[in-house]
Amino acid sequence: MFYFFSKTLYYLLTPACWLFAGLLLAFFTKNAVLRQRLVGVTLALLYVFGNSFLVNELELWWEYPPTQIPTDSTKKVAVVLTGGIINGMKETPDDRVLLSREADRAGQALYLYKRGAVQKILISGGAGDLPFQRKSVNDEGHMAAKFLIMAGVRPNDIVLENKSRNTHENAVFSAAMLHRYFPASQYILVTSASHMRRAVACFQKEGVSVLPFPGAFVSSRRSFMPTEWLFPNEDSLARSYYLMKELVGYIMYKIVGYL
Structure with a gap:
């Protein structure tokens, strides 16, 4: 049962899903104030999870750093x-x-x-x-x-x-x-x-x-170019999904006693 829920839960963790839900709620609500707030929250989510600089900083914090393995006589x-x-x-x-x-x-x-x-x-x-x-x-x-x-x-x-x-x-x-x-x-x-x-x-x-001995690094060297933090992009949305997946996975494993 845990396996089923752990795999299906990730479908709700996509920033794209959150953006869609926010816009959908804003579209159907009849309350003008609530609609404005929902649009504001959706724009904020788009900026945060689509921001290359912020997402890269989170990745640098979470990813395990590169390591070395000695070539000695130990099997x-x-x-x-x-x-x-x-x-x-x-x-x-x-x-x-x-x-x-x-x-x-x-x-x-x-x-x-x-x-x-x-x-x-x-x-x-x-x-x-x-x-x-x-x-x-x-x-x-x-x-x-x-x-x-x-x-x-x-x-x-x-x-x-x-x-x-x-x-x-x-x-x-x-x-x-x-x-x-x-x-x-x-x-x-x-x-x-x-x-x-x-x-x-x-x-x-x-x-x-x-x-x-980690591989498949997603993070990169820090860049302070304006394009990295001024405008959201689709690559950062995808990267933020995998980051959120790992963060939530770690927390869930901690809760059920796998760690």
Whole structure:
């Protein structure tokens, strides 16, 4: 039940949804004063969540900072969390792997493997589609593994955990596999920078100590150009949605005891 509500709740967190609701209420209300206030609130929401400077500042505050992993003699396993790595919404005439918004998660795991910082890669994530959603990827972990193998990772160095549907289950099922197959290794957690805080807390809750190695950064260097803070833009609206999703996800996980 928590899984269902946690996934459907995010549809109400989109700034675009809030803007639409504000304008819809303003359109149908007969009270002139209330209509003016609703329009004012909607304009304020558009400015805040569409403001590149403000959204970037929030991202810089929330995203986990870049880290380094030493290439020493300690055996290490990269634990890669799926969720947007593969684009399964587009059909192709061949067996190519199309990458999606979070593909940098796989890219950072590949980087660690190629430079010898990790020797094994555990890909965690199963099918998490809901009945009313359009089917995307049947097995994103398998497709991510296929991409890594095409990029030069040995098949024997990849382990799949394909039962988990959310971050909590990523930690639960991955913890069991890590303790079973790699008990004497260090664990490097690879996920997006905005998702890292919740992911680290989930793994710690399951008794797994991880070294964070974030990727898929959305924030950028600070810019004080007038265009960054004077006018809203659609890219910032999309970025603010993913930021709100992570903030609310962290709070909800805290409430139910997953962290």
